[in-house]
Amino acid sequence: MQAKPNYQELERKIKLLEDIEKNNKLKIEKLKDQVKKLKTKTNEPQKARNIFLKGKIVILKIQNKPGWPIEYASQNIEKLFDYSIEEITISKISFKDIIHPQSISFFEQKINSINTLEKSEDPERIEFQIITKKSNNKWIDSQIIAIKDSKGKTTHFQLVLSDISEKKQLEFTLKQNEERYRLLFENSPFGVYIADKSGNILEANPALIKIIGSPSIEETKKINILKFNPLIEIGYAQEFKQCIGTGEIIKNEMRYTSKWGKTICLKGHLVPIKNVKNEVERVFTIMEDITKQKEDEKTLRNSEKKLKKANDTKDTFFSIIAHDLRSPFNTMLGFIQLLNQTFDQIDQSKHKEYLNLIEQSAKNTYDLLEDLLLWSNTQSGKIEFEPVLLDLYTHIDNSLELLINTAKEKNISINQNVSKDIFLYADKEMLSVVVRNLITNAIKFTNEGGEINIYSKINHAEPANKFVEITVEDNGKGIHDDTLQKLFQIDQKVSTKGTENEQGTGLGLVLCKEFIEKHEGTIRVESEVEKGSKFIFTLPIN
Amino acid sequence: MKKEVNILYVDDELLNLELFALVFKKKFNVITADSGLEGLKKLGENDGISVVISDMRMPGMNGVEFISSAKKKFNNIVYFILTGYEITEEIAGALNKRLINKYFKKPFNSKEIENSINEFL
Numbered sequence: 001m002q003a004k005p006n007y008q009e010l011e012r013k014i015k016l017l018e019d020i021e022k023n024n025k026l027k028i029e030k031l032k033d034q035v036k037k038l039k040t041k042t043n044e045p046q047k048a049r050n051i052f053l054k055g056k057i058v059i060l061k062i063q064n065k066p067g068w069p070i071e072y073a074s075q076n077i078e079k080l081f082d083y084s085i086e087e088i089t090i091s092k093i094s095f096k097d098i099i100h101p102q103s104i105s106f107f108e109q110k111i112n113s114i115n116t117l118e119k120s121e122d123p124e125r126i127e128f129q130i131i132t133k134k135s136n137n138k139w140i141d142s143q144i145i146a147i148k149d150s151k152g153k154t155t156h157f158q159l160v161l162s163d164i165s166e167k168k169q170l171e172f173t174l175k176q177n178e179e180r181y182r183l184l185f186e187n188s189p190f191g192v193y194i195a196d197k198s199g200n201i202l203e204a205n206p207a208l209i210k211i212i213g214s215p216s217i218e219e220t221k222k223i224n225i226l227k228f229n230p231l232i233e234i235g236y237a238q239e240f241k242q243c244i245g246t247g248e249i250i251k252n253e254m255r256y257t258s259k260w261g262k263t264i265c266l267k268g269h270l271v272p273i274k275n276v277k278n279e280v281e282r283v284f285t286i287m288e289d290i291t292k293q294k295e296d297e298k299t300l301r302n303s304e305k306k307l308k309k310a311n312d313t314k315d316t317f318f319s320i321i322a323h324d325l326r327s328p329f330n331t332m333l334g335f336i337q338l339l340n341q342t343f344d345q346i347d348q349s350k351h352k353e354y355l356n357l358i359e360q361s362a363k364n365t366y367d368l369l370e371d372l373l374l375w376s377n378t379q380s381g382k383i384e385f386e387p388v389l390l391d392l393y394t395h396i397d398n399s400l401e402l403l404i405n406t407a408k409e410k411n412i413s414i415n416q417n418v419s420k421d422i423f424l425y426a427d428k429e430m431l432s433v434v435v436r437n438l439i440t441n442a443i444k445f446t447n448e449g450g451e452i453n454i455y456s457k458i459n460h461a462e463p464a465n466k467f468v469e470i471t472v473e474d475n476g477k478g479i480h481d482d483t484l485q486k487l488f489q490i491d492q493k494v495s496t497k498g499t500e501n502e503q504g505t506g507l508g509l510v511l512c513k514e515f516i517e518k519h520e521g522t523i524r525v526e527s528e529v530e531k532g533s534k535f536i537f538t539l540p541i542n
Numbered sequence: 543m544k545k546e547v548n549i550l551y552v553d554d555e556l557l558n559l560e561l562f563a564l565v566f567k568k569k570f571n572v573i574t575a576d577s578g579l580e581g582l583k584k585l586g587e588n589d590g591i592s593v594v595i596s597d598m599r600m601p602g603m604n605g606v607e608f609i610s611s612a613k614k615k616f617n618n619i620v621y622f623i624l625t626g627y628e629i630t631e632e633i634a635g636a637l638n639k640r641l642i643n644k645y646f647k648k649p650f651n652s653k654e655i656e657n658s659i660n661e662f663l
Contacts (some may be wrong), residue, residue, distance in 0.1 A: 319627060323599055326626030327555065330648035334561040337652075357557060496601070501556070 022168035028216070036354035060095070060159040061147075064115070067094035071156065080140075082164055100129035100137065104483050114146050115154050127164065139168040191268075194284045197244050199226030199237070202282070211289045213262030230259065243270040244280045254289075265294045272451040320373060324495070324506070328361040328368075331476075337359075364503045371507040372442070374433070375490075378514045385518045387425040393418045394467070396454065399435040407443050407452070410500065414439070417455040422468055423540045430515035437508040444498030445533065446476030464475040467521065467540045475532035484525060512537070547663065549575060549589045552581040552608060553597035553624075562595075565652050570659070578603030578611070585616050592618075593659055595646075598625035598633065606636045613641060620662045624650055 121222035123143035191208030267286030497508030527533035598605035
């Protein structure tokens with residue numbers, strides 16, 4: 001007979017089996033865990049890959065052969081090249097076909113240099129252009145590594161590409177803008193500088209350098225506007241501070257002597273440049289050199305002053321003339337009326353007397369009118385200055401002929417002692433008027449039996465400016481000092497009666513002055529009361 | 543019957559003095575002077591002068607200057623200016639300041655002068 005299994009033995013056996021089960025469960029758990037871990041490990045690259053493929057970075061592997069055949073391209077190649085992955089792998093497109101012709105030699109250069117590198121630790125990074133299947137130009141940023149075989153020979157290149165077309169466009173636009181502003185800045189005829197709020201000049205354009213007379217941009221940048229004494233003195237530093245303080249555009253005008261010794265008048269604007277917080281960070285200035293403009297203004301003002309003076313002189317002159325024309329008419333009309341009214345009551349001698357007076361007045365008026373018209377013509381430029389070569393002595397002699405008789409009536413002798421060998425260029429008519437006027441005056445203001453001398457002297461002082469001095473001298477009444485000043489001025493017309501009450505127009509000497517000055521000569525008078533007068537005029541001999 | 547009105551006429555032109563005297567000798571007693579200075583002298587010598595007529599433009603003192611001086615000493619006299627000028631600032635000033643009563647333009651109208659003299663006397 002077999003013994004029945006013991007209860008304890010059964011329990012022991014159950015316990016053993018339970019333990020084994022437990023261990024197995026643990027093992028299973030452990031294994032499950034491991035499987036899980038492995039799974040994730042294998043999934044991660046896949047995840048990464050997926051993320052990668054949705055992104056913009058493309059990986060390319062090209063063979064180190066002519067044309068660079070593409071051996072491998074990442075799935076997202078189509079986005080970049082417009083060629084599908086199938087087209088690339090099946091049709092075996094060469095990378096060279098995709099590179100833009102303009103970039104090919106550059107790319108080749110880089111590839112070759114990478115090739116020759118001993119160690120390719122860091123990838124070369126270059127930018128070049130491609131043409132996609134749809135004929136789009138794109139700019140590519142590419143990192144390139146050479147892949148070598150066991151023998152160290154480069155078999156492939158790995159390229160990591162990204163599309164930087166947008167970035168390039170931005171760069172280009174920025175550059176264009178910068179170029180545009182730089183052109184403006186460099187070529188502006190106005191001086192421009194940019195300074196920071198501490199007064200340091202950061203930039204200055206060529207026009208500014210020229211305006212302030214600085215030798216160079218570098219020298220100009222050494223100036224600090226707030227600390228430079230000349231600028232402080234003229235108040236410019238103050239205006240600069242004001243611009244920064246108020247944040248407003250300041251217009252200014254100043255007279256400035258730069259440290260390089262140039263004095264100029266400048267007109268400018270100080271313009272504040274504010275940052276996002278609306279604080280003034282920089283100041284830029286445009287300035288213009290208005291020195292010439294100011295000079296022109298000054299010249300214009302002077303010219304205006306002169307014109308006004310001339311006008312006033314003329315006005316006075318005409319007022320005097322009006323008076324002097326009315327006066328003889330007063331006399332003429334008065335005597336004519338008198339004659340008319342009292343004709344039958346007065347005798348013939350009185351008739352004769354009045355008629356003589358009328359005749360005299362009429363003649364005086366006529367002379368005045370003639371002189372006036374002559375003067376007026378010189379003013380309006382109607383009298384042409386026509387110099388001819390003439391012999392001074394003969395010319396004066398001719399003018400004297402007509403006056404000898406007038407002189408005889410007062411028993412005055414005229415002595416002509418002008419040198420006979422002087423030839424010069426002069427206007428015949430004008431010279432005649434001058435000589436006649438001076439001689440007539442001399443006769444008028446010389447007493448009975450007096451003497452008039454005419455003589456010449458050549459002045460050699462400056463050989464280039466030779467001139468002859470002609471003097472008309474008399475021993476007559478002479479002229480008072482205060483009258484001497486007024487003789488040649490038209491607004492001070494003086495008409496003095498001669499020793500025999502001879503009437504004059506008062507315009508004679510004014511005309512003489514005009515005519516002599518047309519010859520670029522001068523006229524002056526020396527006189528002493530009761531002793532006589534000397535009228536001296538000069539004419540150039542060329 | 544001749545009116546005993548004494549007029550002093552001052553003018554540097556002798557012809558004008560002669561003319562004036564001839565024209566007015568029937569109506570008034572004309573005394574002449576050929577300059578401001580002489581005019582003042584004549585005023586001093588002749589008490590009975592009641593009217594003074596002076597030319598404007600004369601060497602030395604002009605008409606207004608002469609009358610200004612004269613009026614200081616001889617206030618009771620009626621003063622006139624006879625001139626070839628258009629009315630100038632000086633003459634206008636003299637009129638405004640009542641230095642002169644009227645001014646006549648040359649060539650003069652004898653009737654106008656005669657009437658004015660009678661009016662102001």
